[in-house]
Amino acid sequence: MADMAEYLLWLGDDALVSAQRLGEWITNAPELEEDVALGNIGLDQLGQARALLSYAGELLGRNEDELAYFRDDVDFRCTHLVSLPRGDFADAVVRLLLVGAYSEQLYAALTTSADERLAGIAAKAIKEVRYHVEHAAGWAVRLGDGTDESHRRMQDALNRAWPYLDELFDPHPLTDHLDGIAVDPATLKEPALQRITAVLDEATLTVPATQRVAGGGRDGRPSEHLGPMLAVMQVLARAHPGASW
Amino acid sequence: MQEAPRVTATHPRVLAALGGSADPELRRVAVAAGNVVDPEIPVLTLADLGVLRRVYRPVEPDGKIVVALTPTYSGCPATATMAADVVRAAADLRSAVAVEFVLVPAWTTDDMSEQAGAALREFGIAPPGARPDPAGPIPLSLSVRCPHCDSRDTRRTSRFGSTSCKAMWACQQCSEPFEEFKVL
Structure with missing residues (x-):
């Protein structure tokens, strides 16, 4: 049960932190339609996070709000990639593509999980994630294969994000303990990379030859950026615990 | 203003939600819940949208009827309003209900009724x-x-x-x- 809760935190925290970062684009996107699009994608992820964290909370005796607002950065289990600062629009497109391609494989695999509730959440999420990846791929091609400047900025953003990609696919003893329920992240790497490189090819972008960063988000070693992000996300709930409107 | 088509006890989604039950209070609640409209697209009822899944009495009765809805999208902010509107519509009939959300099977646009398509088009x-x-x-x-x-x-x-x-x-x-x- 503790293993299951931990696994749900992996998935739920990735979705929650990614949603929060996308929410930061509202009023900051390059055009109004994109404000709306990134906000909606974040909202889908927030919905997925709520389903996953509610489930984790039932196993841990805590509710979704307590998990979201009253845990510190070291208690989160998200990967470093999702918590990176907002950056520019190219960073948002690249991250949405990388995280989306991973999530697409993850949720597709989880639809056959032996845990029916998790399989149900995944079956719901996969349909939404396909739209997200399609959206990111459209922008990646338009900007990558666009002007000199848009190409350069996309390639720079890709170079910045790439070292964080491997962490998503790191094998971990936890998924061995949840045989048939969880998915070994390493098995998702090849199909996700296929999807990503197909888009990058079309976008005339080059797969960076950079060293990976250490990672450790799954084991309570979050990125340095998570704490400041949580401070903003959690301040209202912590200043007024239990408040509602 | 365009209004959502009225939902009656013979609406396929209402019949499906009742699962063959002839309980008159359940039927009244199912019709009322089916007639609640989507707060963001007020020409669609919950029955036509296909989000009304089940209306039943729990195995351990606590005086409340359960209305099971399914969200269209995981994060759709309209779901909370739909739930509150269902509770209110049932309360008008002096029935107490609890709304639960189910994810399985995942909602698809194929769950929408045929008249939903016509209502949407007329709505623009x-x-x-x-x-x-x-x-x-x-x-x-x-x-x-x-x-x-x-x-x-x-x-x-x-x-x-x-x-x-x-x-x-x-x-x-x-x-x-x-x-x-x-x-x-």
């Missing part, structure tokens, strides 16, 4: 088309018919509209912008 929203084979390659994006002038000469301006479930389009024939209810 292009209804969802047929669902592509999920195992197939990336679905081709076919042109969407303008709900105002029926032209197929339209172009998508954004995959995401004012809500998760919609995309934004513009008609090149009549120059009107419109929204499309996306296939899910």
